[in-house]
Amino acid sequence: MSVHKEVVERAVIKRRVAAPRERVFQAWTEAEHLQRWFFPSTNGEAMPHVEVDLRVGGRYRITMQAPDGDITAMVGGTYHEVHPPEKLVFSWAWEAPQPDSAETLVTVELHDIQGETDIIITHERCPGLTGQEEHTIGWNCSLERLILLVQEGSTLHASAMSGDPCRQ
Amino acid sequence: MSRQENASRPADRIRTHRVKSEVVSPFFGLTLRKRFLILNHMVKYTSDALDRTFSALSDPTRRAILARLAQGDASVSELAAPFAMSLPAISKHLRVLEQAGLVERTKDGRVHHLRLVAQPLHEAAAWIAHYQHFWEQQLEALADYLRDIHLKEESEEHSS
Numbered sequence: 001m002s003v004h005k006e007v008v009e010r011a012v013i014k015r016r017v018a019a020p021r022e023r024v025f026q027a028w029t030e031a032e033h034l035q036r037w038f039f040p041s042t043n044g045e046a047m048p049h050v051e052v053d054l055r056v057g058g059r060y061r062i063t064m065q066a067p068d069g070d071i072t073a074m075v076g077g078t079y080h081e082v083h084p085p086e087k088l089v090f091s092w093a094w095e096a097p098q099p100d101s102a103e104t105l106v107t108v109e110l111h112d113i114q115g116e117t118d119i120i121i122t123h124e125r126c127p128g129l130t131g132q133e134e135h136t137i138g139w140n141c142s143l144e145r146l147i148l149l150v151q152e153g154s155t156l157h158a159s160a161m162s163g164d165p166c167r168q
Numbered sequence: 169m170s171r172q173e174n175a176s177r178p179a180d181r182i183r184t185h186r187v188k189s190e191v192v193s194p195f196f197g198l199t200l201r202k203r204f205l206i207l208n209h210m211v212k213y214t215s216d217a218l219d220r221t222f223s224a225l226s227d228p229t230r231r232a233i234l235a236r237l238a239q240g241d242a243s244v245s246e247l248a249a250p251f252a253m254s255l256p257a258i259s260k261h262l263r264v265l266e267q268a269g270l271v272e273r274t275k276d277g278r279v280h281h282l283r284l285v286a287q288p289l290h291e292a293a294a295w296i297a298h299y300q301h302f303w304e305q306q307l308e309a310l311a312d313y314l315r316d317i318h319l320k321e322e323s324e325e326h327s328s
Contacts, residue, residue, distance in 0.1 A: 006231075006235060007225065007231040007232075007234045007235050007238075007289065008231075008293075008296060009222060009225035009226060009231065009292070009296075010296065011296045011297075011299040011300045011303065012300075013300055013303040013304055013307065015304070015307040015308075015311065017307075017310065017311045017314050018311075018314070018315065018318070019314040019318065023314065024310075024314065027310060027313065027314060033313075036313055037306075037309045037310050037312070037313035038306065038309075038310075100215070101215045101216075102215055102219060119307060119310075121303045121307070123299045123303060124222075125218060125219065125222040125295065126222075
């Protein structure tokens with residue numbers, strides 16, 4: 001049971017793909033693309049149903065259904081940052097088969113490397129996103145959210161706020 | 169991992185959940201069902217403890233303290249030495265780590281010794297490793313998809 005020299009607190013995944021980043025951004029943000037690769041389907045399992053409302057405060061939801069209509073998996077969240085074609089930040093929570101008790105945060109960065117694209121995904125568990133309990137440890141995320149709100153200014157509509165996981 | 173061996177283990181709940189398809193995906197190795205069950209088991213049943221752990225880990229000084237304690241036990245002043253920080257500031261970080269169950273303190277006269285409790289770190293590492301694996305597989309699928317649509321476009325160009 002050894003501990004590494006460096007203690008990490010988030011998952012970071014990097015990968016280069018042979019496609020321009022505009023196309024990669026489309027693949028991440030347009031329903032007709034997402035349903036072709038996110039949860040790849042095989043052997044009779046239908047393509048996932050994808051809902052995307054691509055704006056800060058907008059929601060996404062990806063649903064996998066078995067041929068008999070049963071929901072086998074469902075994940076969803078709220079867009080926190082949308083910067084085409086270079087960055088996307090969204091919250092993440094499984095709704096099925098077992099709902100998460102707290103949302104986590106996913107950042108997707110796209111870097112142009114001479115026509116190809118480096119994708120960097122950061123997935124972190126931000127305690128401030130916790131839905132109902134443990135408010136004492138929510139400060140960091142609340143502050144980040146506040147800064148985000150100030151930066152986004154009037155582009156964030158009041159209706160979008162209702163889906164904000166950090167709103168207490 | 170006594171938490172997973174006790175009677176409240178939620179395996180029965182998971183088994184009875186409405187998940188019917190057992191589809192083997194060439195991209196994922198595991199069946200989709202298994203992947204989601206593993207993920208949700210882990211996330212759901214240790215979430216409060218995980219939140220405390222990740223909250224404690226959110227600070228670079230605290231991560232450095234833990235990395236130092238992984239090399240061996242240390243006194244408060246030994247821990248403070250590498251940092252340009254006052255003892256009270258270090259003590260504050262240590263209290264956060266103690267509350268998260270990541271550090272234990274013993275007193276030897278006036279000297280306080282700190283010891284790493286690795287178990288919560290291993291649980292946090294498991295969460296990280298799980299998503300690492302999940303996103304690597306997702307990106308594999310994305311790369312395949314992007315290649316497919318590129319090839320399709322090329323063949324359409326040739327045929328037109």
